[in-house]
Amino acid sequence: MGGVVISGTGVFTPPNAVSNEQLVESYNAYAENWNADNAEAIASGDAVEKQPSSVPFIEKASGIKSRYMMEGKGAIDVSRMHPNLSEEAPENPVDTPAQVKMAFAAAEKALKEAKLKGEEIDMVIISASVWERFLPSMACELQSMIGAKGFAFDMGMACSSATFGISTACDALQSGMANKALVVTAEYLTPVMDYEDRDSHFIFGDCAVAIVLERETETKSETAFRINDRKLFTEYSPNIQVTFGTRNLLVPEDISDPKYRFKQNGRVVFRELLPKVIDLVNGYLEKNERTVEDYKRFWLHQANINMNIFATKKLLGKEPSQDEAPIILDEYANTAGAGCLIAFDKYKSDFKTGDLGLICSFGASYSIGCFEVERL
Numbered sequence: 001m002g003g004v005v006i007s008g009t010g011v012f013t014p015p016n017a018v019s020n021e022q023l024v025e026s027y028n029a030y031a032e033n034w035n036a037d038n039a040e041a042i043a044s045g046d047a048v049e050k051q052p053s054s055v056p057f058i059e060k061a062s063g064i065k066s067r068y069m070m071e072g073k074g075a076i077d078v079s080r081m082h083p084n085l086s087e088e089a090p091e092n093p094v095d096t097p098a099q100v101k102m103a104f105a106a107a108e109k110a111l112k113e114a115k116l117k118g119e120e121i122d123m124v125i126i127s128a129s130v131w132e133r134f135l136p137s138m139a140c141e142l143q144s145m146i147g148a149k150g151f152a153f154d155m156g157m158a159c160s161s162a163t164f165g166i167s168t169a170c171d172a173l174q175s176g177m178a179n180k181a182l183v184v185t186a187e188y189l190t191p192v193m194d195y196e197d198r199d200s201h202f203i204f205g206d207c208a209v210a211i212v213l214e215r216e217t218e219t220k221s222e223t224a225f226r227i228n229d230r231k232l233f234t235e236y237s238p239n240i241q242v243t244f245g246t247r248n249l250l251v252p253e254d255i256s257d258p259k260y261r262f263k264q265n266g267r268v269v270f271r272e273l274l275p276k277v278i279d280l281v282n283g284y285l286e287k288n289e290r291t292v293e294d295y296k297r298f299w300l301h302q303a304n305i306n307m308n309i310f311a312t313k314k315l316l317g318k319e320p321s322q323d324e325a326p327i328i329l330d331e332y333a334n335t336a337g338a339g340c341l342i343a344f345d346k347y348k349s350d351f352k353t354g355d356l357g358l359i360c361s362f363g364a365s366y367s368i369g370c371f372e373v374e375r376l
């Protein structure tokens with residue numbers, strides 16, 4: 001496959017950086033209060049004492065040191081333990097959601113890099129893991145905000161939201177359905193986290209990344225990346241869940257039940273998913289008659305540093321340098337579908353004509369999205 005290029009990327013980073021230290025301090029104060037309030041039940045065996053969280057554990061188990069949040073006070077407020085509404089959130093829920101504002105800010109940067117105006121875009125996708133609003137379509141609102149023509153739609157594929165969105169846009173450009181596409185993965189994840197759960201309270205951050213795609217023959221960019229080939233894969237797994245949805249409106253008392261927030265069997269995911277990622281990448285290399293040495297860089301999904309080290313060690317036969325497989329999750333935490341494209345945005349400017357790289361997302365559902373890019 002040839003002919004479609006990424007001509008611009010842009011990242012919107014939310015305003016509130018929250019460190020592991022801040023999260024652990026509030027979680028531990030919350031757990032201490034909870035244990036005191038439930039002392040009798042704990043003593044009689046009817047409740048299990050909450051153990052403290054720890055900064056060294058989080059860093060060692062995940063590589064995460066901090067994250068950005070659209071609203072940074074609520075989750076570290078011991079009396080609340082949940083984000084408040086973002087300052088960007090409208091009073092009237094039909095007005096522009098914070099998630100669309102995140103998408104717009106990332107899109108402006110990507111359009112600038114691609115040297116394009118909003119009205120030159122004729123396909124807009126917002127591809128994300130969770131939604132601040134179902135209707136009207138957030139992508140249609142973004143389309144209107146940038147003055148794009150053509151059509152827009154929302155789609156989702158969890159950790160592979162950006163790669164599946166890019167692949168969908170490639171198909172539209174190649175079939176002639178569209179001429180210039182904007183794909184935005186705006187991940188506003190912190191509202192679905194459970195900050196009272198020490199196993200997961202540190203995992204996610206908010207962020208948006210935007211990607212402009214065009215036909216190679218039409219781009220004004222001299223630093224665009226051609227998408228050479230793509231491979232997508234899914235295999236159903238319930239090991240990563242956010243089960244919050246319309247059923248919570250049918251049973252309103254469920255709304256604040258933590259069981260509907262993010263849950264995962266982290267170890268199982270680690271064990272089951274990585275062999276599939278390695279098989280898929282190896283199959284991809286074989287099909288395209290490539291070896292790992294052909295690639296200057298691997299922009300991998302950003303869930304857990306140990307996963308990335310494991311995968312690249314298997315593929316490259318050695319622990320990768322930051323140059324070979326950049327890590328951004330230390331600063332941004334897991335940003336679901338956005339992670340590998342944030343890494344691409346931040347670590348692509350040193351590429352020269354003909355340099356090759358591989359973008360690969362992997363995670364929930366399970367899903368894997370992999371494609372090779374070549375600097376024009």
Ligand code: CO8
Binds near residue numbers: 053062307
């Ligand atoms: N502080 C101290 N100790 C802790 C903590 C903590 N915060 N949390 C757990 N522990 C304890 C456990 O209780 C356990 O104790 P014990 O041995 O006594 O039972 C011990 O530490 C070890 O716990 P784990 O086995 O759970 O620890 P791991 O080393 O496996 O690390 C991780 C946990 C970090 C969760 C790890 O398993 C992981 O990240 N795995 C990868 C999973 C993954 O990548 N999932 C994909 C994420 S999903 C995604 O990328 C996108 C999802 C899109 C939807 C998002 C919507 C929000």
